Amino acid sequence: MTTPAISVRGLIKRFGDVEVLHGIDLDIPQGQVSCLIGPSGSGKSTLLRCMAFLEEATDGLIFINGEPLGYAPGPQGKPVRLPAARIRAVRSQIGMVFQQFNLWPHMTALGNVSEALKTVHGVRKSEAEERAMVQLKKVGLAERAGHYPSQLSGGQQQRVAIARALALEPKIMLFDEPTSSLDPELTGEVLNVMRALAADGMTMVVVSHEIGFAAAVCQQIAFLDNGKLLMTGTPQEIFGKPRHPRLDQFLDTYLDRGAAMLV
């Protein structure tokens, strides 16, 4: 069996006194799309942010392609923090896409995508921009390269944000509700880019309320409820009968039930 792209082991996350993740164990398989679903406030973003090391786990470990992220198993069983250079090296395998796009408003689309290549990796400006253009083409925005974020639609901004993450050639892409702040008519263009990425064999973890997308594109679905992973499985296993009662309730309350029926 190959090493999972991401392994989460006994992950506990507390904010102050409030524990929001109560011991998560989850494997993200290589080259597949995994969807994280669950009611709002169940801890999906927190789990994803831990995988990107934007949040540090209170306890437990995360491995990226077998390498510990941030903390390694210590001699007394207590995780020990790794040196900054190790953390950066492991993090560089991960690309992150946010619900709010988070493009830098003072840079053009091309500037946003080429920034890290120039600043972090010391790539010459002309070469960095060439490589950035390749990514912008991939998301269908080559002709918008010179536009600033304020001059782009939400869907275009999110596609630039995807290109920005792709420019560093990550092995894993994390998406936190990438279409939730978009008008319905703009979600399609972003989902299409994500579908193309999936078809290319990119390992992806997607937090999404787009159940149709989850059912059609994801090979694995994990259902998170109240900080606990209630079930993981294929779309058929998750959405097929008989359903977990909490999942049934969730589908009733939050989502388009019809989409799940199609599976």
Place this chain on the structure above:
Amino acid sequence: MNFDTNLIVSMMPELARAFGVTLLTWLVGVIGAAILGFLVAVARRYGSPWLAYPLRLCVEVIRGTPFLIQLFLLYYGGPFIGLSLDPIPAGLLGLAVYGAAYFSEIFRAGFEAVPPGHVEAAECVGLNRRQIIQRILIPEMTMLVLPASVNMAIVLLKETAVLSIITVPELTLVISAIGSQQYAFVESLFLLALFYWGLVELSGRLGRHMEARLSKYRFVTA
């Protein structure tokens, strides 16, 4: 009382010199205040608490006392602690320190207004803290603080008039001196107000022009 325009014309060379002093002390004072204020804001945000606390106290004291009194203390009280400055350097230092207290608050608010997600996105693509400050925070903040900074610069322009009390030969000092020599207070004060108003109007326009030029960088809220 008649309004004597000939008098105004005859004062021109002296006025021009005073105008130059006002303009220069203002520009140097504003630049000094902005740089100092920026350093204070960075030190308070990223420095150790041992530095942050006394800095906060200084900022509070300076913001809580009149510029006139600060300047008096600096110029007339400075020699008691071995700080004897000529009027112009004392005025520049006073203006820079006074303005820095306000600028540091403007920059502090600016740092806080940059969405944390913009910094997280930079972290995710591998920028280190210094690169994030240089490439993301400072440029984004500049956009956010521009209107308040222009405003502050205009306030400082008017505060240069206070430098007359420590005998800096700027507009207010020169014009009121001419006024009392010639018994022409109304003409001179009218002229003085006109000078300041003209400068304020001009710098306000410049500020709005800059804001318009930078508008394409403006924040988009999703």
